Amino acid sequence: MNKVSIIVYEESSKFLDYLVYNNIFYEDLRKYDNVYYLIVSYDNFNKISKRYKTKIIKYFGKKGLINFINYHRYMIISFLICLFILKLLTMTIFDIKIYSDDENIKSVIMSSLNDNGISINKRKKSFDEISVIKNKILSSNKDTLEWIEIKERGCIYEVYVTPRVINKNNNVSNEASSIYSSSNGVIKHIVVSSGTKMVDNGDYVKKGDLLISGNIFKNDEIVDSKEALGSVFAEVWYIAYVNVPFEFVETINTRKVINHYYLDILNHKFTLIGKYDSDDTVNKTKVVLDKPYLPFKLYKEEKTIYKYNKKHLSENEALMIGVDEATYKLGYDLKEGERIISKKVLKKEVNSSKMYIEVFFKVYKNIGVTSNIDKGKIEYGSIN
Secondary structure (H helix, E strand, C coil): CCEEEEEECCCCCHHHHHHHHCCCCCEEEEEECCEEEEEEEHHHHHHHHCCCCEEEEEECHHHHHHHHHHHCHHHHHHHHHHHHHHHHHHCECCEEEEECCCHHHHHHHHHHHHHCCCCCCCECCCHHHHHHHHHHHHHHCCCCEEEEEEEEECCEEEEEEEECCCCCCCCCCCCCEEEEECCCEEEEEEEEEECEECCCCCCEECCCEEEEECEEEECCEEEEECECEEEEEEEEEEEEEEEEECEEEEEEEEEEEEEEEEEEECCEEEEEECCCCCCCEEEEEEEEEECCCCCCEEEEEEEEEEEEEEEECCHHHHHHHHHHHHHHHHHHCCCCCCEEEEEEEEEEEECCCEEEEEEEEEEEEECEEEEECCCCCCCCCECC
């Protein structure tokens, strides 16, 4: 039964007698400011309205639902359209990430995925379809791939691959060569696999000095020349120059990333998920979906949140930061087996805004560099 909540503009109590006399059932009867509030059936409302001035303030039941839909129809239609678009988007591939250091393998995998219907802006595949595609890719690339895994992360496919390792023992060089010093230093450790050792531990060498010769001598004559192989470690010296300001703004990456997806319809933004407004973000925006037959574009905006902290350093803090910065920069260039032996501040100057620092380093470093030689040519102590 359809019911309505109504107002009856009547001051006297005769209205109550009228309800009883006409067997009109009512609910929630109240009187305020010389008007009556009550709930009756829609048929009884028609009876009452023929005698008294009335007004409907709310519908119940089926008619109430119809009135609600009519009143909010634009909002409901918009919601249903957004729900449909969101459903469509969740079934769509927005990005494909292939985790491999080999660009050739990445290209092969991306091409194979595309051939099997996995590409950006296409429909996501089921678990069974993914299994079939993985087996196809492995079967087609037996010589290059050992294993492949495709994982679904939201609307992104992450592809992990393991390349097949093929042993090749044909990389032996036949070029005659010698090893020379790349910098000044004191020899600390020398290992010769092929060639003639020209220096010993404790020797001081200059840049360009011959360390390991590729020439083979017999009775002071060269009988052959081959590739010199070995490593020569020496103590070498560096001076690093660093300026450290006493006041600076520290930028802190919170590592929190908010993915904001929105539709662009006639240059108006309509957020789907992830709305976040702040000046403390670094934003990267890219088009996810742009088709000529669609009246909108879908964008993904990655918002990386940062914090900013103004800091003032004491002289001691500035000195420590400067030494650490110099150490980090030098250590970043060191290779396997190399290390910093010691460090010492040679000089520091302070003015009102910053500190100037000079740091001296002793470094254990491989100073050997290879250079080709002409077979049978006698080598001297150094090259330029």
